[in-house]
Amino acid sequence: MSPFYQAFEKVYIAIDCIIFGFGEGQLKVLTIRRDFEPELGKLSLPGGFLKPEENLHEAAKHILENLTGLRNIYMEQLHAFGELSRDPADRVISVAYYALIKIDQELEELDRAHDARWFPVAEMPKLIFDHDQMVKKAFDMLKLKAKYQPIGFELLPEKFTIPQLQTLYESINQVRYDRRNFSKKIHAMQLLQKLGEKQKDTSKKGAYLYQFDRLRYDELKKKGYNFEL
Amino acid sequence: MSPFYQAFEKVYIAIDCIIFGFGEGQLKVLTIRRDFEPELGKLSLPGGFLKPEENLHEAAKHILENLTGLRNIYMEQLHAFGELSRDPADRVISVAYYALIKIDQELEELDRAHDARWFPVAEMPKLIFDHDQMVKKAFDMLKLKAKYQPIGFELLPEKFTIPQLQTLYESINQVRYDRRNFSKKIHAMQLLQKLGEKQKDTSKKGAYLYQFDRLRYDELKKKGYNFEL
DNA sequence: GTTATATGTGTATTATTTACACTTATTTAA
């Protein structure tokens, strides 16, 4: 306890997470039902209060980990939300983080245990406090980031097809791309490794599987290369 | 005082401002000498503690206003900094804001009264705590933003010349542009109004003065236009 | 009136983006 700042007031710090996933051709956000008052039982972003021994990023990681069991997740700070009455119970500053995860089987089960649900970003229900605003801002940020950094791959399985990748970017940017031009652009980057296998989930012909070549990307970046899509 | 959150701990919230200005062909950042302990007298970003009746943005505006006397300034939140011992005196989360201002005569005098100094971003001295990191991050953000939004004009006087504008963007992006191509690109945007007058500060021939046509930009933006430089 | 300096402008070349159509592999139904 320092003598210097006693004239000032402290506030609660909350951490809220906008967790994006991609499934059934749609970009989705993970919600939970809030398990404490106020607004108990209402739809909310996963979150919690900052603990004295955590820095902000760790706090966000812990929330994500407790909810999904996942580690090593792409996560970045979005914004600090500090309107006076954003939480009617008390003055709380919320630092929001957004994360990109790969939705898979095990995850879906974990979600049920926490009463978590995925909603397509286009069909988000009303959330508590200013969480709607957080989702909107996170989506805007995702659009911006996805354009200049290869973060889309965080939302896809390790192995994915070009049509999958295209659908993902169409969901993020809310536009449609020409299949030939998209494919051409992706291949021109030379950041994908083509695997022998084909995936036949959505097509009779089957589509080749690829994986993102992170090593190559890191190398190119060092040499001044800038990803852009 | 709400009964719900008593189990959690509160922390101090500081606001720090990275104030960018442009003068003598250089992009600069405003520093002050800290007037309270700890680190009294050391170089620091202008800042202060969040008051209970202010939201974050207001708090940042007040700091800027008190220091410079300026209102209606371009200002945006940069990031919340929350490392455990970023301030050795106590746990303090700092929400950093960056602002873009036009350096002019009156301002320079006000600065002296507050013991404020401008440093070129390339020659920043050591600042207290994590303020160096804040400046770096703010500069990165400025680079990014300036590319896709017409915020450069916030740093120039109302009336400016094309060469001035070019020097500004060269400072921000730390590159050199071809004079002919830069001029062509700017004119193609049709966002500048050419004024009759010429400015002869730096040249014997003199350069035409322009001003940014904000109305036109707002119109174009509504129609889906995206500024890019 | 000559020189030095920063400004203003145009064109040809190259690279990038866009528009667009047919072939292929495979499953399902006739």
Place this chain on the structure above:
DNA sequence: TTAAATAAGTGTAAATAATACACATATAAC
């Protein structure tokens, strides 16, 4: 077994944007 349906894979021409580059002009200083 053959035909139809479906999604995947690929190439080329046209339009647009980015780049490289050189000379003319106004004026202050000598």
